[in-house]
Amino acid sequence: MAGSILSNILIIGATGNIGKYITSAILSANPPVARQVSIFTSPGTASNPSKQELLSSWKSQGLTVIEGDLQNAEQVAKAYEGVDTVVSALGRDGLLEQIELLKLAEASESVQWFFPSEYGTDIEYDASSVNEKPHQNKLKVRRFVRENIKRVKCTYVVTGPYIDMFLRFVPGCEGAGGFDPASKKAAVLGSGNEKVGFTSMRDVGKFVVAALRHPETAKDKALKVQSFVVSPNAIVNEFEKQTGTPWTVDHTPIEKLNEWEREGWESGSPVATLFALRRIWAEGKTLYGKTDNESLRVQEEDLERLSTVVERAVKGEPY
Ligand SMILES: NC(=O)c1ccc[n+]([C@@H]2O[C@H](COP(=O)([O-])OP(=O)(O)OC[C@H]3O[C@@H](n4cnc5c(N)ncnc54)[C@H](OP(=O)(O)O)[C@@H]3O)[C@@H](O)[C@H]2O)c1
Incomplete structure (x- = not known):
C-alpha cells in the first residue's frame, strides 16, 4: 500500500490462534487498508466445522477464500496474482515453509510486501538470542x-x-505460571516483580x-510493539481487585524452571519451548527504552488495558 493506495492482501494461516485476530482487524479496519482481502487455506481448514462461523462472517465482510496446498508452488503463484501484500500467520511448525513462499513472492509480478509470521518474542533482542532454540526457525527465515x-x-x-494466553495455566506446565479465577490461584516465576511487555x-x-497504514515506517523493519508493561504480581493484584478476594500465589524459582527446560530439551518434549520462552520473558527480554508504537501512530488509548483482558479471563471468555 503506497500511502493512500489500498492494498490487495493475501493472508496465510488466517484462521489460526493469532491469524484470526489479524484477519478480523484487516477486514474491519476503518478507514480500510485493503481493496481486496483473500486468505489461502488448506482444504482441511476450509471444511472444518469449527471454522465455518468465522469463515462465513468474514465472507460477509467481502473476504475471498482460496483453498490450496501451501507446498504446491503453482497454486501459491496463482493465489499471488494481483496481490501486493502477503501477511503470513503460519504456526510454529510451518515457519520454514515461508522460505518457498518468499521465493515465490520475489518471483511474482505483483507482490511487493511480505509479513513473515512472528508476532511474538524478539528473536534478535541481544547477543544471547541467536542461541535460543525456540528462535531458530524464525532466525532462519530472517x-x-x-x-x-x-x-x-x-x-x-x-x-x-x-497477555490473553499468559493469564491461563497450560495443563501439565502449571509451575511455569498462570492465573485461575475459579480457584483464585496463581503461579509466578521468581519474585513475580520482574516486568514483562x-x-x-x-x-x-x-x-x-x-x-x-504506515509503509514508510514499517517496510524493512522488525517493529517492536506492545499493549503494556506489567509484572506478574501486578496481574495478581488486578485479579484480586476484580474478584474481591485475596489469591493464593505460588512462586516457582527460576532455577526450577531452568531444570524443567533442560529436561524438556533432553527428552525432546514440546513443552521445552514454553519453558524457554517463559524464562526469556522473566529475564526482561521483552523490555525496551522505546517501542515502535508511536512511530506507527498507535496511542495508549487505542490499546487494551490489563483490566479489560483480566475481566475477560474472570468471565471465562475464550481467546
Ligand atoms: N506471542 C505469543 O505469545 C505467541 C503465542 C502463540 C503463537 N505465537 C506466534 O504466532 C505465529 C502464529 O502462531 P499460531 O499459534 O497463531 O499458529 P497456529 O494456530 O498453530 O497455525 C496457524 C495456521 O497455520 C497454517 N499452517 C499451515 N501449515 C502449517 C504447519 N505445517 N504447521 C502449523 N500451521 C500450519 C494452518 O492454517 P491453514 O490450514 O489455513 O493453512 C494453521 O491454522 C507464530 O509465529 C507463533 O510463534 C506467538
Missing part, C-alpha cells in the same frame, strides 16, 4: 530474507507474549493494521 530477498520488502511484527491478541491485529 537470514533467508537478508541474503535472498531483494525486491520484496519485509516487515516483522514483534509483539512479545500475548505484553500485547493482547486483539492489539496484535491493530498493530498489523497500523503497519499496513
